[in-house]
Amino acid sequence: MFQLSELANYHLCKRCSGRVFAYHGHGISNLDRGEYLRFAIGCEIGDPDFSFSDPENCQVCHGIFDRFEDLYDLVMKKIDGAQYKTFLVGSVFSEDTIRTEEEIQKRFGSTGESIKKEFNREFGKYFSARTGKEYSQDNPDLTIMVNAEYLFAEVKIRSVYIYGKYRKFRRDMPQTRWIHRPDGDTVESVIGSVLVRYAEGTNYYLHGSGREDVDVRMLGNGREFVLEIENPKYREFDLRAATLEINASGNGVEVLDLRFAERNEVSEVKLEKHNKVYDALIVSDSPVDEKRLSDACLNLAGKNIYQRTPLRVAQRRSDLVRTRHIDQVDLVGVSGNEAEIVISAEAGTYIKELVNGDGGRTKPSLSELYGSPLNIKELDVIKICRGED
Ligand SMILES: [Zn+2]
Structure with a gap:
């Protein structure tokens, strides 16, 4: 066990003394706790005028809780007029401060809170009171990071x-x-x-x-x-x-x-993965046979196709065979060596390869069903089927 009066052996301010027993008594501040301790220790050692160290001489806080106004100015300079509604405070204290505090709190039963926790809360309250902004742990617009050892502040603005x-x-x-x-x-x-x-x-x-x-x-x-x-x-x-x-x-x-x-x-x-509708201008080496192409389109509609990763993207994608569903293929018109078709296909279908067959890597393909090579000259996505329209 310990005697409360042993606290007087350290150079602690009233607040840092109170914080050693932060988990005793709810709804009171560490400063209030410190005042009770001061009174109790005074009684214990028979000195009613006993007092703790001044904050600036405190071996834990070094008076940082009296520097809020300076810190506020530092932070405001960093914010530089940026718009925000919510903020969060974090802090960095020296290793020496953290270790000293832990040792003292351990000596007195480890029922204290860390200086970081109190600082973040108290500076947060101060900052909120001065700016009217809301302290928030959840996705704050601004994260303020105070370095209490070297007295500077950084501000991170959420995208x-x-x-x-x-x-x-x-x-x-x-x-x-x-x-x-x-x-x-x-x-x-x-x-x-x-x-x-x-x-x-x-x-x-x-x-x-x-x-x-x-x-x-x-x-x-x-x-x-x-x-x-x-x-x-x-x-x-x-x-x-x-x-x-x-x-x-x-x-x-x-x-x-x-x-x-x-x-x-x-x-x-x-x-998100949505089916898409494409408008394709396709081209053949010879005049397009409308009947044959129309049959090929009908044949492809409603089918599953198997697409091995196209050579043109093989460097970026793993080489595997994907199954994709082709909902609909409509022949819009034919003109000489060219034709226009509208294709509705499952998300992730390679449309150029669906038409040209990619050297047999896409099966079946429109070229295969048509019976001679077809290529895409121009391709447009004309609808992404999100179910909203
Ligand atoms: Zn202190």
Whole structure:
């Protein structure tokens, strides 16, 4: 056992003394606890004027709880006008502080709380009172990290997410930036460069619900995406104005249904698998036989096909055979060596290979059923079947 008066052997302030017994007595602060201890120790040693160390001489806190105003100013400088509703406080104390506190608390029965815990709570209360913002553990807009040893603060701003759908009217544009060409237009850069400016963020990423090939247009109801903007100064801004600006930019990309989103929608959008409807312009070496092609289309509709990973993507995807269902294939028209068909197919079907057969790696294929080679000249996604329309 210990004598309370042994606390007087350490250089502790009233608050840090109270914190040694933080789990005794609910609803009172460590400062109040310290005051009771001061009184009890005074009685024990027969000195009614006994007092603990001043905070600045305290061997644990070194007076950090009296520096809230300075810390507040440091944090506000870092926030630099960024918009936020919720925040969280974290802190770093020196190893020496942590170890000293643990040793003292162990001596007195290990019923204390850590200085970190009290600091985060108390500075959080102070910060909330001064800013009117809400302290939140759950996905805060801002995470404030105070270094109590060297007196500096860092602020991490949560990304802002914007959900939408895009249409792409060009046959020379990749979806995202770095893979194909770092400098040219991409769906990501056309959308992101506008939104990042509205948010005054530092960078952006487009998370798409799948992707179309560079040379495939994305029409109809558009492809879903979530755009992430890092370090945004503004978390709310005029998405209607941003939509108009993107759509008027003449870059061949349009967005629709933009709205602010949560981070979990990134994975939701990425995991979605929807059937798609394609409009394909196909070409043959010789004039297309309408009857034969029409029969081939009918033959393919409603079938399962087996697609081994196409050679053109084999470097990026594992080599395996996928089964895909082809719902419908309609011949729209024939003109000389060309024909237009509309295909409804399961998510993940390689349409170019469905038509050309990929050297026998896709079976059956339209070429095989038609009886001579067919290739896709132009391909558009005209609908993504999300069950909303
Ligand atoms: Zn202290």
